[in-house]
Amino acid sequence: xxxxxxxxxxxxxxxxxxxxxxxxxxxxxxxxxxxxxxxxxxxxxxxxxxxxxxxxxxxxxxxxxxxxxxxxxxxxxxxxxxxxxxxxxxxxxxxxxxxxxxxxxxxxxxxxxxxxxxxxxxxxxxxxxxxxxxxxxxxxxxxxxxxxxxxxxxxxxxxxxxxxxxxxxxxxxxxxxxxxxxxxxxxxxxxxxxxxxxxxxxxxxxxxxxxxxxxxxxxxxxxxxxxxxxxxxxxxxxxxxxxxxxxxxxxxxxxxxxxxxxxxxxxxxxxxxxxxxxxxxxxxxxxxxxxxxxxxxxxxxxxxxxxxxxxxxxxxxxxxxxxxxxxxxxxxxxxxxxxxxxxxxxxxxxxxxxxxxxxxxxxxxxxxxxxxxxxxxxxxxxxxxxxxxxxxxxxxxxxxxxxxxxxxxxxxxxxxxxxxxxxxxxxxxxxxxxxxxxxxxxxxxxxxxxxxxxxxxxxxxxxxxxxxxxxxxxxx
Numbered sequence: 366x367x368x369x370x371x372x373x374x375x376x377x378x379x380x381x382x383x384x385x386x387x388x389x390x391x392x393x394x395x396x397x398x399x400x401x402x403x404x405x406x407x408x409x410x411x412x413x414x415x416x417x418x419x420x421x422x423x424x425x426x427x428x429x430x431x432x433x434x435x436x437x438x439x440x441x442x443x444x445x446x447x448x449x450x451x452x453x454x455x456x457x458x459x460x461x462x463x464x465x466x467x468x469x470x471x472x473x474x475x476x477x478x479x480x481x482x483x484x485x486x487x488x489x490x491x492x493x494x495x496x497x498x499x500x501x502x503x504x505x506x507x508x509x510x511x512x513x514x515x516x517x518x519x520x521x522x523x524x525x526x527x528x529x530x531x532x533x534x535x536x537x538x539x540x541x542x543x544x545x546x547x548x549x550x551x552x553x554x555x556x557x558x559x560x561x562x563x564x565x566x567x568x569x570x571x572x573x574x575x576x577x578x579x580x581x582x583x584x585x586x587x588x589x590x591x592x593x594x595x596x597x598x599x600x601x602x603x604x605x606x607x608x609x610x611x612x613x614x615x616x617x618x619x620x621x622x623x624x625x626x627x628x629x630x631x632x633x634x635x636x637x638x639x640x641x642x643x644x645x646x647x648x649x650x651x652x653x654x655x656x657x658x659x660x661x662x663x664x665x666x667x668x669x670x671x672x673x674x675x676x677x678x679x680x681x682x683x684x685x686x687x688x689x690x691x692x693x694x695x696x697x698x699x700x701x702x703x704x705x706x707x708x709x710x711x712x713x714x715x716x717x718x719x720x721x722x723x724x725x726x727x728x729x730x731x732x733x734x735x736x737x738x739x740x741x742x743x744x745x746x747x748x749x750x751x752x753x754x755x756x757x758x759x760x761x762x763x764x765x766x767x768x769x770x771x772x773x774x775x776x777x778x779x780x781x782x783x784x785x786x787x788x789x790x791x792x793x794x795x796x797x798x799x800x801x802x803x804x805x806x807x808x809x810x811x812x813x814x815x816x817x818x819x820x821x822x823x824x825x826x827x828x829x830x831x832x833x834x835x836x837x838x839x840x841x
Contacts, residue, residue, distance in 0.1 A: 383407070384399075384405075399478050408528075413682075427446060448536050502696045506673050509638055542563065549565055550587060568600065576725050598622075610625060612626075638674075744756075774813075
């Protein structure tokens with residue numbers, strides 16, 4: 366017997382965005398149905414952001430122990446890595462966060478949680494398990510999954526994606542990674558620091574979406590740690606090598622080569638989760654990038670919104686959270702809200718980290734006239750010297766009046782420092798605004814203030830300014 370539910374809001378997908386919508390709406394006393402066919406918390410908690418950062422943290426601790434001699438500290442001999450305990454650390458981090466995303470918590474909040482696959486039977490009806498849901502508004506937050514490219518031979522070999530990598534409990538002797546984007550390079554560094562040999566194969570340019578000047582800081586350090594990064598290496602085929610190995614055939618500058626390893630990780634991007642949802646029956650337009658939405662995240666079915674990865678834009682957990690806030694304003698308060706991707710920051714959590722918000726140099730130059738590029742290096746920062754974290758720089762783009770258009774940082778703690786610049790970009794702050802705040806000494810964040818202050822250096826060389834200073838001196 367099918368039971369009909371008529372909530373105010375039906376949320377499909379219990380990842381970051383869907384959970385945010387459900388929790389916030391329920392806190393206002395709104396009736397909410399939340400549908401999830403997999404694990405609560407979605408990709409971020411179970412197979413993405415959280416386990417990857419936990420693994421990176423393990424690798425960072427290993428590297429810190431290796432580098433202790435720089436500070437006069439030595440353990441003596443090689444460090445020992447217990448791969449089962451590393452995996453236990455990863456699982457325990459997930460377990461520590463899971464209660465916040467659990468069925469029990471959301472049920473206690475007043476949300477009706479249905480653990481089943483959801484699909485549309487018509488423009489107004491969703492079927493999930495033994496329930497038929499007719500909601501005033503629907504929010505699709507089904508996220509994305511690892512994209513597996515149609516590489517010849519790939520289906521015949523064992524390989525990891527982010528959905529299986531964090532189940533591993535043993536050393537990977539030689540990990541070959543297909544994909545030189547943030548996920549591929551983060552996992553490359555984590556495994557290299559945990560004792561694996563690592564080769565990254567990237568068909569175009571590694572970290573190709575980031576500022577080349579800052580990306581080079583990260584890539585140089587990864588190579589110094591022993592990671593082999595092959596750019597312009599197009600993967601032509603994959604095959605088994607012996608009983609446990611894998612061989613990848615690549616073409617570089619028209620020449621064919623092979624790369625042999627013991628394990629393979631595919632990290633070439635994401636594909637949105639829309640399969641089996643019968644979006645056509647609901648009048649919802651979509652393509653391979655996701656559900657087609659307006660700037661207010663509304664689909665072609667006016668009752669249905671899409672947020673996060675499935676909305677076809679930037680694929681970050683914090684973007685899903687941002688989207689959730691926008692649709693809640695629209696659904697609950699009828700307040701018009703539009704996505705502004707120019708204020709969304711992102712971070713690659715390698716060491717050094719790479720963070721960005723706003724316009725990059727190329728896009729800013731194309732849209733604005735007379736932009737200014739301001740830089741300040743880590744090695745001129747006292748805290749960076751004390752920590753021996755002197756690789757990197759901040760790069761700030763402003764217009765001719767000093768408005769901050771974009772900021773990129775490559776270096777230690779870049780992911781934390783970008784928060785201030787995300788605020789600056791979102792609030793249209795200027796270098797004068799930033800120059801007037803007081804940074805505690807010694808902190809790495811001072812590099813940002815130094816970069817902003819450098820905007821005024823040309824003034825010190827202007828004849829009129831020098832004349833004015835001299836003239837004012839005459840009055841005592």
